[in-house]
Amino acid sequence: MAVLKIAFVGTHGVGKTTLCYELAAWMKKREARVDMVREVARRCPLPINRETTLAAQSWILHRQIADEIQLANEQDVVICDRSVLDNYAYLVHRLGPLRPLDDLIAHWMRTYTHLFKVPIVAPPAFDGVRDTTREFQEAIDREVEGLLARFEIPVHRLEPAERARWIECVAERVGAPPTPPQMGLFAESER
Secondary structure (H helix, E strand, O other), rough: OOOOEEEEEOOOOOOHHHHHHHHHHHHOOOOOOOEEOHHHHHHOOOOOHHHHHHHHHHHHHHHHHHHHHHHHHOOEEEEEEOOOOEEEEEEEEOOOOHHHHHHHHHHHHHOOEEEEEEEEEEEOOOOOOOOOHHHHHHHHHHHHHHHHHHHHOOEEEEHHHHHHHHHHHHHHHHHOOOOOOOHHHHHHOOO
């Protein structure tokens, strides 16, 4: 089982994917066995965004859990581009909460060792998949915040004013060593 399972939570278009790649690179430089659960919604064969359905969100939710289970048994660190709560926020926004899924989400959220809430710092850019309206982005962010509060989920909050330091803030919280072990080797060989 993975020692660390880290998820970036928040609405679309806020930089979660970029942070996942940055953290994975940071961890690999520190010799961690690490892999990512990439955003599952991008692979969903069913409608997403405003047109999402129970079937689509069920596919996404269960695929996310399956991917997390697989990687947790292969790696020391699993970095998730979203958590199950984020995916559930799109369903709740469209259809309202569903009691059987509430229980699953509440249970599964306890499997993450660290959650980082990524704030909105700009409107979403066109990426060919996600909705680009600021209103929908903000609506999903409110759903995420509401679900975090309702399920009483502890989360580290990244501050918009510290955007340039987000990866350092995350690394400090998860206990990553500040200097890669290899860096000392290179410095000694130059002497």
